[in-house]
Amino acid sequence: MTVIDWGYILAAFPDLMRGLGMTLMVSLLAILFSLLLGLAGCALRVSGIRPLSYAMRGYVEFIRGTPYLVQIFFVFYGLPSLGFTLSIFWSGVLALTIWASAFHIESFRAGLASVGREMHDASASLGLRRLPHALLVVAPIALRSALPSTLNTVVGTIKNSAYLQAIGLVELTFVAVDRIAQDFRSTEMFLSICVIYLVVILGVSALGHRLERRLNRPYGSR
Amino acid sequence: MDGTGAAEQGIAFDRVNKWYGQMHVLQDVTFSVAPGEKIVVCGPSGSGKSTMIRCINRLEEHQAGTIRVGGVEVNDQRRNIEQVRRRVGMVFQNFNLYPHLTILENCTLAQRWVRGTPRAEAEARAMRYLERVRIPDQARKYPGQLSGGQQQRVAIARSLCMEPEIMLFDEPTSALDPELVREVLDTMVSLAEEGMTMICVTHEMGFARQVADRVIFMDRGRIVESAHPDDFFSNPKEERSRLFLSQILH
Numbered sequence: 001m002t003v004i005d006w007g008y009i010l011a012a013f014p015d016l017m018r019g020l021g022m023t024l025m026v027s028l029l030a031i032l033f034s035l036l037l038g039l040a041g042c043a044l045r046v047s048g049i050r051p052l053s054y055a056m057r058g059y060v061e062f063i064r065g066t067p068y069l070v071q072i073f074f075v076f077y078g079l080p081s082l083g084f085t086l087s088i089f090w091s092g093v094l095a096l097t098i099w100a101s102a103f104h105i106e107s108f109r110a111g112l113a114s115v116g117r118e119m120h121d122a123s124a125s126l127g128l129r130r131l132p133h134a135l136l137v138v139a140p141i142a143l144r145s146a147l148p149s150t151l152n153t154v155v156g157t158i159k160n161s162a163y164l165q166a167i168g169l170v171e172l173t174f175v176a177v178d179r180i181a182q183d184f185r186s187t188e189m190f191l192s193i194c195v196i197y198l199v200v201i202l203g204v205s206a207l208g209h210r211l212e213r214r215l216n217r218p219y220g221s222r
Numbered sequence: 223m224d225g226t227g228a229a230e231q232g233i234a235f236d237r238v239n240k241w242y243g244q245m246h247v248l249q250d251v252t253f254s255v256a257p258g259e260k261i262v263v264c265g266p267s268g269s270g271k272s273t274m275i276r277c278i279n280r281l282e283e284h285q286a287g288t289i290r291v292g293g294v295e296v297n298d299q300r301r302n303i304e305q306v307r308r309r310v311g312m313v314f315q316n317f318n319l320y321p322h323l324t325i326l327e328n329c330t331l332a333q334r335w336v337r338g339t340p341r342a343e344a345e346a347r348a349m350r351y352l353e354r355v356r357i358p359d360q361a362r363k364y365p366g367q368l369s370g371g372q373q374q375r376v377a378i379a380r381s382l383c384m385e386p387e388i389m390l391f392d393e394p395t396s397a398l399d400p401e402l403v404r405e406v407l408d409t410m411v412s413l414a415e416e417g418m419t420m421i422c423v424t425h426e427m428g429f430a431r432q433v434a435d436r437v438i439f440m441d442r443g444r445i446v447e448s449a450h451p452d453d454f455f456s457n458p459k460e461e462r463s464r465l466f467l468s469q470i471l472h
Contacts, residue, residue: 218321219366
């Protein structure tokens with residue numbers, strides 16, 4: 001019965017942009033932290049030290065096997081009763097980081113598995129020590145295989161930040177839902193935020209694909 | 223010949239033993255290689271040839287007996303291992319080039335990170351050795367763009383860039399198409415002619431006749447026969463050597 005009220009979207013735009021700012025901030029921090037934690041977690045996972053390796057396996061299974069919303073509630077409502085009280089913002093960053101790290105651990109592990117024993121032999125025979133071997137040989141080769149699924153998790157981190165409206169973080173989805181509660185313009189608002197999310201994620205994907213092409217360059221032109 | 227002096231300069235194995243679980247893969251392996259000597263190691267698959275040469279630079283650990291390289295014992299001491307690896311270069315069956323680095327970078331990585339050679343100097347040395355294996359024009363390409371023969375020659379150059387005293391070859395031509403074997407063998411022959419100490423696991427018997435000072439024949443983890451190639455090929459002493467030769471020479 002109605003067409004889309006473009007004027008309403010225009011009026012809501014500044015609010016939506018403020019929400020987007022929060023979405024980007026929380027996501028960016030979580031992406032950064034989760035990549036670092038994922039790397040560290042993967043190192044522990046493949047360290048060969050049994051207790052650490054099992055701890056990482058347990059962590060991954062736990063995060064993969066429980067609903068994301070429950071994890072957020074656990075961080076926001078559960079941790080304070082254990083003595084850790086965080087602001088809404090940092091609860092959000094933490095919950096997202098915990099979630100994404102588990103998936104990064106698995107992606108990185110798959111990447112590592114793609115680096116054969118031959119590379120170790122080559123570096124060892126040349127006298128290259130462990131650290132330069134890990135950084136200059138293993139990491140770039142592993143990253144290439146890990147990149148597509150890592151990109152999935154990065155994009156998932158941005159999308160999952162929408163759940164944080166459930167604990168009252170004023171991010172993009174919160175702004176939209178809040179306005180709908182007041183003005184009942186659900187079509188306009190959901191359409192708007194869908195487009196905004198899509199634009200952001202297409203941008204991130206484009207960056208990711210550029211990196212992928214760069215890493216594939218040595219292999220492409222056979 | 224392999225007198226006692228060899229132990230201080232070259233390679234000396236003394237009753238080396240190794241097991242994989244229950245499998246006894248090296249049994250009392252004893253031999254020595256004097257500086258400048260060229261040894262070809264052959265034998266049926268699973269006889270322990272590769273395992274044996276991989277023990278020399280500690281890519282594999284032996285469990286009993288001693289291995290000395292240039293007087294340094296190969297054991298779990300990191301300093302010893304590093305010293306030995308500085309003296310010993312290795313070429314592998316599957317080339318083991320770094321696929322994400324250019325040919326030039328393959329040849330400079332270890333120079334820069336192991337020896338701290340400045341970039342310009344490392345690249346100059348890399349180009350010198352790439353010229354020696356006759357592929358300087360491929361320096362900016364990636365391994366995946368080269369033929370197997372070219373890749374193996376790059377692997378040889380990469381190893382030579384570290385200026386080793388001893389070169390190990392672990393079936394360097396087994397993964398190559400037949401028409402590419404020659405170019406790799408030629409490179410190895412010229413290396414031998416320049417006096418490099420070499421141990422080559424290979425079934426290229428022409429190469430063995432041409433350059434080897436000795437052929438070591440292994441079977442089931444043991445050295446069965448060790449002889450000059452002329453004697454080994456024309457008059458093998460052991461039944462197992464004879465059987466093996468009859469299977470590969472036709």
